Amino acid sequence: MFRRAMMSPAFVLLLLLGFSVRLSQTMTRDEKHRLRNQVVEMFDHAYQNYMDHAYPADELMPLTCRGRVRGLEPSRGDVDDALGKFSLTLIDTLDTLVLLNKTAEFEEAVKRVLKDVRLDNDIVVSVFETNIRVLGGLLGGHSMAVMLKERGERMLWYQDELLHMAKDLGIRLLPAFNTSSGLPYPRVNLRHGVQGPETRTGTETDTCTACAGTIILEFAALSRFTGDPVFEAHARRAMDFLWEKRQRNSNLVGKTINIHSGEWVCRDSGVGAGIDSYYEYLLKAYILLGDDQFLQRFNIHYASIMKYISQPPLLLDVHIHKPLLPARTWMDSLLAFFPGLQVLKGDIRPAIETHEMLYQVTKKHNFLPEAFTTDFRVHWAQHPLRPEFAESTYFLYKATRDPYYLEAGRTVLENLNRFARVPCGFAAMKDVRTGSHEDRMDSFFLAETFKYLFLLFAEEDDLPFDVEDYVFTTEAHLLPLSLSMALRSDLPTTDNSTATEELDDSNFEWTCPNTRLLFPDPAYPRNFREPIRSAVDKSCPRPALPREPGIGRAPLRAQDFMANNPEHLELLRRMGVNLIHLKDGRVQLVQHATQAVSAVAAEDGMRFMQEMMELSSQQQKEQLPPRAVQIISHPFFGRVVLTAGPAQFGMDLSKSNLGVRGFVTVAEPYTGCSELSNAEFVAGRIALLQRGQCMFAEKARNIQKAGAIGGIVIDDNEGSSSDTAPLFQMAGDGRSTDDVTLPLLFLFHKEGNILLEALKEHREVEVLLSEKARDREAIFKGKALPGALLDGSGDETEEEDCCTEDHSSPAPSADSDQSQFTTQEPNIEEEESEQPEAGLGEETPASAVEEPVEDDDANSQSVDSLMADWQEDLEAFKQMEKDEL
Secondary structure, eight states: OHHHHHHHHHHHHHSOOOOOOOOOOOOOOOHHHHHHHHHHHHHHHHHHHHHHHHSSSSSSETTTTTOOOBBBBOOOGGGGGOOOOOHHHHHHHHHHHHHHOOOHHHHHHHHHHHHHHOOSSSSSEEHIIIIIIIIHHHHHHHHHHHHHHHTHHHHHOOHHHHHHHHHHHHHHHGGOOOOOSSSOOOOEETBBSSSGGGGSSSSEEEEHHHHHHHHHHHHHHHHHHSSTTTTHHHHHHHHHHHTTBTTTTTBBBSHHHHHHTTOOOEEEEEETTTHHHHHHHHHHHHHHHHHHHHHHHHHHHHHIIIIIIEEEEEEOOEEESSSSSSSSSSGGGGGGGHHHHHHHHHHHHHHHHHHHHHHHHHHHSSSOOOOEETSOOOEEOOOOOOOHHHHHHHHHHHHOOOTTHHHHHHHHHHHHHIIETTTTEEEEEEEETTTTTESOHHHHIIIIIIHHHHHHHGGGGSSOOGGEEEETTTTTTTEEEEGGOOOOOOOOOOOOHHHHHHHHOTTSSSOOHHHHHHHTTTTTHHHHHHHHHHHTSSSSOOOOOOTTTSSOOOOOOGGGTTTTTTHHHHHHHHHTEEEEEOOTSSSEEEEOGSSSSSSSHHHHHHHHHHHHHHHHHHHHHOOOEEEEEOOOOOOOTTTTEEEEEESSSSSSSSGSSOOOEEEEEEEESSTOOOTTTTHHHTTTTEEEEEOOOHHHHHHHEEEEEEEOOOEEEEEEEOOOOTTSSOOOOOOOOOOOTTTTTOEEEEEEEEHHHHHHHHHHHHOOEEEESSSSOOHHHHTTTSSSSHHHHOOTOOOOOOOOOOOSSSSOOOOTTTTTTTTOOOOOOOOEEOOTTTBBBBOOOOOOOOOBOOOOOSSSSSSSHHHHHHHHHHHHHHOOOHHTOOOOO
């Protein structure tokens, strides 16, 4: 009951509208054949452009049609640790070529790898990325080469050359495991290992759980293929250490661990970035190696995941020591693999529910954003063509044979072609809201995304081999199950007598269920999806039935609804519609037809909900971009920038080159709902107002009458922030607002508090209201400004976030990067007449403070403390960028 209560705000939204939906129709064999061929054509477009324009570079830059060579292109920080000047994309793609029946191209690619690729480069690479992409790619390629040679079809000349390269690479990775714990260093120099200053490694103390726990499949396969047990032994030692360091009460692991002491550096736990593939490899290690201990450990972890983290359809991060407390209000896209893992586990229902939630977000934004909130708004807007959603879609189709998942795959395919395809390949999405591109096509796009999409649409006779004979690694490389029969000679043994008793999980099933018995009717999973999918399914509105004569009064129209009108609230109640006020000031509408006073009233309620969704959608199309409130007085000097919501009336700041600049003062009364008593202080200044009690336009008129040159309305909902709430756009009062000529902006509580605290501490605070943040040199043109502020040399360094493994990427500054001021989809509301959120909108990116304040006195500490929340999200994003999965 406690978990249900905690998840209700997000979950209620999923029950929002009970639209009728058509059942999934069976896809014809011809249509599946067409889609399969389309996958192959798209793969050819990506692969051939890599070979034509990028090879032998690691990756293709599809916008500039050239290869990405590490050291020649501007550094992207930790993301570049995957690049090792070893033709990454080609190696990562080897077994995909065979799966897509391109055996001639595969043979040519293998010859190129053997001729051109060097592994002894003096370059520092990620142990995790190199293992899953390059070592996994070489082993997958070796498996395919052996299979083709045994058939006598191709590769008759092959003498295990790829396996020899794999062993060479494995030896180069081994020095990373030279720690007292057995957990690997996160980075290794391919030529020099981690010993000596020339390696430029060995100084790190932390690594992510997934980084240390996603080794066993590749290293064990390498040991089984070569007969050398050293690789599997090191991987097992790392897995054993992570298991021993789990939090014993919750049986959860954190995201970041100290590789020397074993202390958890970040105690947040989830199934997404930082942990994801650790769980995946526990289960798949059991499948590949047949070791019961891996399954026992996975089962114990999985029970805790389903107890604390899974709140169907959501998967929420928690604290390992206090697992009933959520750690954040958003989810990252990497958790999209988890429904596929649940299929392997045999837990189909929550897999269906979570996948449906992910599908809703995908349909809403065309792609799965890197992170999204629990009410499905964009948190981080990038999408680097990740494969995890396609992966889970494939496994769910395999389990249920429900054609619904073929339609989901078609959606992915069509969106890739419509929005990501460019002349030289496919470009990652920089912002799913605007459709802007990034000059990036990661190797996993060819290694995984196309592989799973091809498998989804292919018939059995389309496949050159039986995929059931292989395990997919986290990079979708194919390792044969026959490895379980290979001898584990000379593997060191550990005394697990005490662990065996502790790991007794006799209550768990040891076999996956037969899905034909679970789902005798392919449409059966629809019963699990329907309550979830209805939240965004607007394509089949139900027509309003004719009203029975003499029953009831004229129904309430959405455009007439006012949330503070008691008569309207009573009409909603009669229609079975409940109004829920959220903490961020918005409202949600939930209809329960059974609570309506009559069938006709229930139909009126359904029509009202449909109208409200259409109205919300129309208002979002009329959106205005966010505005900026920039604090320019001492000691801030333009370095604190707050994301503000615009008003649909008053001065349009986008048409003002200079914006409006002035000192701020608090209006009295603070609500601004009557004539101001401190008009003499407000005159010529920017008035600060509190939200509530009257219309926004009325506030604007009152401060304008007092002589104010602008106004800032601060949300009265404590804790609200543009980090977690959609952009707030202030509407008028239903009549002409042409008389309002000053600008009015809206700040959420968190951002408004920054301004109020600055005013309390410094008394005189000057701000600039503008379309977007201004360059400081332009603001202070002709005025003295400390040189350190102009060249950035005096910038202070933020305290490192506990959940970040590395901080090599610099934080963006307000001068150089104004990307936070991008157009959003707002939730348009009026003061005390809010339009409820009937659809799923989007979120403003992280608000607020772009840089620390340059100041040597105690003031800097107070300002720094205000930036902690923003810095945490920024560092968390950097952490997720380095985790490819």
